[in-house]
Amino acid sequence: MNVAITGGTGFVGRNLTNQLIERGSHVYVLTRHPENHRNTDSVTYIGWLQEHSKPEAELPALDAFVNLAGDSIFGYWTEEKKQKIINSRLQATEEVLRLLRTLPDKPHVLINGSAMGYYGTSTTQAFTEKTAEPGDDFLASVAAEWEAKAAEAETLGVRTVVARFGLILGRQGALPLMSLPFKLMAGGKVGSGEQWVSWIHIDDVVELILYAIDTAELSGPLNVTAPKPQRNKDFSKTLAKVLNRPCWLPVPEKLMKTALGDMSELVLKGQTVLPAAAQAHGYAFQYPYLEPALRDIFSA
Template sequence: MKILMTGGTGLIGEAFIKQFQEHQFTVLTRSISSQSAKLAVFNNNAAMPVKVDFIDTLEPLKNLDGFDAVINLAGEPIIDKRWSPKQKHIICQSRWSLTQQLVDLFTNSQTPPVVFLSGSAIGVYGDCGDQPVTEDSAVEGTDFASQLCRNWEQIALGAAPYTRVVLLRTGIVLAAHGGALGKMLLPFKCGLGGPIGGGKQFMSWIHYQDHINAMQFALLKSSISGAVNLVAPEAQTNSVFTQTLAKALNRLAVFPLPKKILQLLLGESACLLLDSQNIVPQKLMQSGFEFKFHRLKLALENLLKSPSV
């Protein structure tokens, strides 16, 4: 397939391109020169040449007639900086504006791509306690993350009259380098890890390999549309997660991070670590998708022994 991808140089986008070299990619990036160097590394390590072109703006595109699919993953990192009003604006516009540009291109196409995978996150559900949540559950969150994702999805659905839209409600992606796990490894390796807040909040996670495989599955399976929860079938409480990670590293997890300290450090964005979300990937399971890493222990052992991503 000929795929237009935004966010293709991030953790998930890069892994997807490396894994599925049968596709031909056009990747939107802010720095073409640095990504061309990265492409050279891809080619040297690949069994076959990676078909990737880079563009730094969508402006030359009048429509999407030359593409079979669009994958929209771009967005300012949500937790790297405190949520000042300015940073909130940057986070929102980096998602909303670009997604609207893509929807406009779908509208202008005579032969639009057959599928549009557009990013979102399980943050759309807000704090759900320990109640299991599926794609059929009501979206009732009122916090910033929920409103961000809800509007992001609504904009993406503007392409629904022209293509099959899949909303990728992503959980905590586990990879050895980058993402949430990458940030957690150093303190845990130093024996400084521990539960966050009360430790009872559910964390809905997914191994990066299952995530990109689920994207490929949704890309090709025409019966899948709408919201899709990209999480493993078994969410874990933060306490169980930290104990499992510590055990995989042969360390102890005895240094809790109190809720008030976390809120002092991160401000409003602390909710991303304190809210509880027991999310179920109902649509993937009902559609026949097979997870390689159902259990957290297996996922962590795989990543810590083979940190290829």
């Protein structure tokens, strides 16, 4: 199988690439800086989104295309940062669409990144893929616009899945930063602690992407979250337990807002996002419960 990945040098992209190699696939990683990477028998790095880049001249017939490209949402959300978050996603997806139009042999499927932020926030409502209307905050507007752009691939005859990622837990990503206060004996709930955390182990993220590639009946939104979300206060207690540290020092809401600005909404507010589509199609989670997921990550 030939699979092209944008964002392939990131946290999810690297793990996905490794698993695709294990399956015997050849991975074509589209990157702005192919000169920083060395090709192997299983991975080819191709330049894109640069002035003279023509990835279509280097890509073979593809079975699948996975678009994970976009500026990190982490950091203080200035207006400039917000524009980078949305523009990077739309620019990358527009280029993916251009490539799909150009390639004589279209891939069978496009897996396009999105986020559970599509749904907005709630302490009481549970969201599934049947929730049609996006929320009314910044992240919801980003996800909705990103997904609408990706959906244009359907007009080219390419089955399209938009992966609404939850909080991805692994040895990279957000978890090392989240666990640091606990390791320093200063961990605790954030804000009220009542906000929901819809999390997922990186292994399930990768397997769900592969499942979406392989399952022809899957299209449209796909919640990439574990089936057992946790309130922040309970997530914090479990993290402390796994690390054998106390959970005693709450992080005040005001401090988070001062430190992170509008981005504080990511941790002060939350949502229950359930993987209804994945489960309806028979996907079996490796880590449906939080404690075993954290123990696996920290045992390595």
